[in-house]
Amino acid sequence: xxxxxxxxxxxxxxxxxxxxxxxxxxxxxxxxxxxxxxxxxxxxxxxxxxxxxxxxxxxxxxxxxxxxxxxxxxxxxxxxxxxxxxxxxxxxxxxxxxxxxxxxxxxxxxxxxxxxxxxxxxxxxxxxxxxxxxxxxxxxxxxxxxxxxxxxxxxxxxxxxxxxxxxxxxxxxxxxxxxxxxxxxxxxxxxxxxxxxxxxxxxxxxxxxxxxxxxxxxxxxxxxxxxxxxxxxxxxxxxxxxxxxxxxxxxxxxxxxxxxxxxxxxxxxxxxxxxxxxxxxxxxxxxxxxxxxxxxxxxxxxxxxxxxxxxxxxxxxxxxxxxxxxxxxxxxxxxxxxxxxxxxxxxxxxx
Ligand code: ADE
Ligand code: ZN
Numbered sequence: 001x002x003x004x005x006x007x008x009x010x011x012x013x014x015x016x017x018x019x020x021x022x023x024x025x026x027x028x029x030x031x032x033x034x035x036x037x038x039x040x041x042x043x044x045x046x047x048x049x050x051x052x053x054x055x056x057x058x059x060x061x062x063x064x065x066x067x068x069x070x071x072x073x074x075x076x077x078x079x080x081x082x083x084x085x086x087x088x089x090x091x092x093x094x095x096x097x098x099x100x101x102x103x104x105x106x107x108x109x110x111x112x113x114x115x116x117x118x119x120x121x122x123x124x125x126x127x128x129x130x131x132x133x134x135x136x137x138x139x140x141x142x143x144x145x146x147x148x149x150x151x152x153x154x155x156x157x158x159x160x161x162x163x164x165x166x167x168x169x170x171x172x173x174x175x176x177x178x179x180x181x182x183x184x185x186x187x188x189x190x191x192x193x194x195x196x197x198x199x200x201x202x203x204x205x206x207x208x209x210x211x212x213x214x215x216x217x218x219x220x221x222x223x224x225x226x227x228x229x230x231x232x233x234x235x236x237x238x239x240x241x242x243x244x245x246x247x248x249x250x251x252x253x254x255x256x257x258x259x260x261x262x263x264x265x266x267x268x269x270x271x272x273x274x275x276x277x278x279x280x281x282x283x284x285x286x287x288x289x290x291x292x293x294x295x296x297x298x299x300x301x302x303x304x305x306x307x308x309x310x311x312x313x314x315x316x317x318x319x320x321x322x323x324x325x326x327x328x329x330x331x332x333x334x335x336x337x338x339x340x341x342x343x344x345x346x347x348x349x350x351x
Contacts, residue, residue, distance in 0.1 A: 031292025086127025178206030
């Protein structure tokens with residue numbers, strides 16, 4: 001091959017990151033709502049927005065912290081009213097995920113953002129379930145749903161949401177497999193939701209929670225010990241506590257890390273300062289995810305590429321580990337995980 005057509009090893013690494021099969025485990029489906037779709041749905045549903053144009057809305061995406069983002073994120077979600085809206089939103093995500101070689105996705109959704117506006121939980125779940133089925137048929141992506149409780153609301157409100165969700169959980173047992181905890185972290189420790197998580201555990205639901213994004217390592221401890229979660233969403237602040245790192249590594253508790261989100265929400269000033277490479281060095285089961293891709297400047301492959309470009313310590317071996325971790329950490333069956341890991345091995349063997 002003429003030298004000008006040869007890919008440099010750096011370009012080969014970027015190609016590998018983009019083409020390797022992977023799972024996405026930390027994506028808020030409402031955070032995949034692009035401004036264009038927000039405006040189209042606002043018009044279709046007669047919802048008025050505080051922004052005059054797509055450009056004005058996009059220009060407002062300059063966040064100083066988690067709360068400044070959440071204010072705009074909840075405003076964006078206000079255009080979602082009908083089953084078709086949830087279906088379209090999720091299909092738009094799956095289309096992009098398929099292009100990024102995502103073979104499996106576990107989607108968070110925030111029912112309280114919708115039920116508070118009078119949208120029944122069944123409308124939300126049915127739209128999302130239909131999209132999950134269509135995504136498998138159209139793109140070959142498998143997917144699961146995780147219902148998140150908003151931690152700025154009360155535990156009583158979470159119990160009420162769980163009650164409302166029970167018929168949907170019953171109807172879609174193999175799809176709606178777990179619960180999570182999101183929204184404003186500071187001042188809302190995991191233990192606030194101890195009882196509702198205990199109930200979810202009794203119901204056989206899988207458990208995850210956001211912890212250690214803006215909140216202290218103590219929130220990661222209590223997510224593990226009080227809520228008994230199986231995965232920590234974000235968790236990047238664990239490095240402040242060596243005993244916690246040792247526990248997470250020994251128990252292989254997965255961390256669903258979201259690098260572009262962390263920079264946009266000022267958890268790290270720059271990607272070059274991100275601790276993803278450090279987390280891997282410490283032997284933690286870290287994964288790369290997009291969080292709220294429409295708001296944070298990129299879907300999963302953009303997270304991989306931008307982070308590897310910013311952190312030269314990251315190599316093809318780390319790419320393999322991150323993809324493998326994503327399968328290991330998923331809530332799919334062991335058979336399915338093994339199949340994905342073999343496909344990943346084959347991809348790296350030929351690359
Ligand atoms: N809801 C949507 N994105 C979130 C994030 N990054 N942290 C907490 N809650 C969220
Ligand atoms: Zn999140």
